[in-house]
Amino acid sequence: MNILIVKLSSLGDVVHTMPAVQDIRRALPQAQIDWVVEKSFAPLVQRCAGVRRVIPCELRRWRKAPFATTTRAEWAAFKSELQREAYDAVIDLQGLTKSALVAWLARLAPAGRRYALANRTEGSGYEAPTRWVADVAIRIEPHVHAVQRSRELCARALGYSVPTQEIFGLQPHQGQGEIAPEKIAIGMLSARPCVALVHGTSRADKQWPAAHWLQLAQRLDAAGYDVALLHGTDEEQRRSEALARGMSHAVVWPRLALDALTDALASCAGVIGVDSGLSHIAVALDLSHVQIYNFDTAWRTGPIDRARQRCVYAQPTPTVEAVWLAWAQVQPSGGTA
DSSP states (O other): OEEEEEOOOOHHHHHHHHHHHHHHHHHOTTOEEEEEEEGGGHHHHTTBTTEEEEEEEOHHHHTTSTTSHHHHHHHHHHHHHHTTSEEEEEEEOSOSHHHHHHHHHSEEEEEEEEEEESSOOTTSOOOTHHHHHOSEEEOOOSSOOHHHHHHHHHHHHHTOOOOSSOOOOBOOOOOSSSOOHHHHHTTOOSSSOEEEEEOOOSOGGGOOOHHHHHHHHHHHHHTTOEEEEOOSSHHHHHHHHHHHHTSSSEEEOOOOOHHHHHHHHHTSSEEEEESSHHHHHHHHTTOEEEEEESSSOHHHHSOOSOTTEEEEEOSSOOOHHHHHHHHHHTSOTTOOO
């Protein structure tokens, strides 16, 4: 059975789709699973267990210059790659016009069908073309976690029950005896364990105050941890550098590709961060992790019922003490927190 997953972006949404792939693998072991995703996230999807073929696209960039010669050539190459296989099931897990277009372009096997969401769920975008294109539109309970939404849609489309255990299947590179190049690049050669701090987010109102990060770093330093500061934009890099100047035993990581960043995070003792794609990678890697929320939306995107992760929510923002107590709770027995 050939199955095509359509989930193009964003980083957190891509990570939240991975458990659905693992469910399919367990329910249908012979299934061949391909995934269409924005090119910038393809290195991460290539680390998802059970994905046979990653089909990258650049719809975001192509829309900016739809009639350019390079766009037309790249679009033709993408269509050719997309239609190389015939699919028994094409599952649009995005629910937007752009994902509906991709699902519509995909080639079906003689008895193949397209599946999609029939309705908007709370806090998520939704556009009508996704159900117009679908052969089967499936209604999902609106108040649902992002991970569970994808898992339920796939289960109902393919005829199995959602497993109790939630597995992401994100696989970091497993080196044998050598020091990985990305560890040298980020300065993770100290004997002390390292905690990555994810302060950057696309929304300013999700950020945690700089003074809180500085106080938290002091506590981590006293507990025997080094600190790593991550960034994905120039603005976040400047903020990382400013924070590092006020911290002991802190290093600003270079901007790594997603696959190298995944490997680097997997080497950490844990991650503390705001609601962002990098924090969701920490959850997928099953690291000790605290996720900080200024809004009561952890029920939709945060780690739920996971022993090694906690969400901390408060308005206007959680205190350092609340985050530190949560960090202590996610440490293995005998940890240093």
